[in-house]
Amino acid sequence: MTERILIVEDENKIAGVLLDYLKQSGYDTHHLTRGDEVEAWLEHHPVDLVLLDLMLPGKSGLDICKALRAGAPGKPAPAIIMVTARVEEIDRLLGLELGADDYICKPFSPREVIARVKAVLRRGTHAAAPDHSLPTGLKMDDAAWRATLEGHDLGLTAVEYQLLKVLSARPGRIFSREQLMDSMYQDERIVSDRTVDSHIKKLRRKIQEHLPEQELIHSVYGLGYKFEPPVSA
Structure with a gap:
């Protein structure tokens, strides 16, 4: 089945380039220019991914992202890639409280966009829930913090x-150290990168006590950390 992508972008030139490249890559695409049109349109046109500009007339990309992540119970939410020229907003975009799956900075290469889209759709991160069981046998209990x-x-x-x-x-x-710091300390205290590394080291040690042959948390040089369970044979 062809995957469907909604582009929400008020600059028609940029939207046109994205539409062309995504169509050439085999995706079914649609374009909206206003933020306040998105939720109503999606009610009748489900998509797999939304390329969502940050600054939009009618409703901001951040507010749309929050609304889509809140979603309707039982209704699958699309993946979201935020598009922005405001580099200082990146940590908020991926913003652990917002739930965006990735971000792209303007100006961007259309090939980079295609690569990001393919990666997010391949991972299927939008289908993951905070409380879940993974193939590793990991279970998270938010009520007990256990x-x-x-x-x-x-x-x-x-x-x-x-x-x-x-x-x-x-x-x-991949989460940067800054993003992980935001998740750890929501009171905006200032901590060093080494603090994150120290907590990751302790977390890995506790996991490896029960899975000594597997590494679940991987370092990505120059970028941060990611969770990647081993692929079952």
């Missing part, structure tokens, strides 16, 4: 639990 692995309590601190929850909710997605 993580178990193959039935064994990992004995995580609150910070370690939050880190694992954020990483494992979107397998394969």
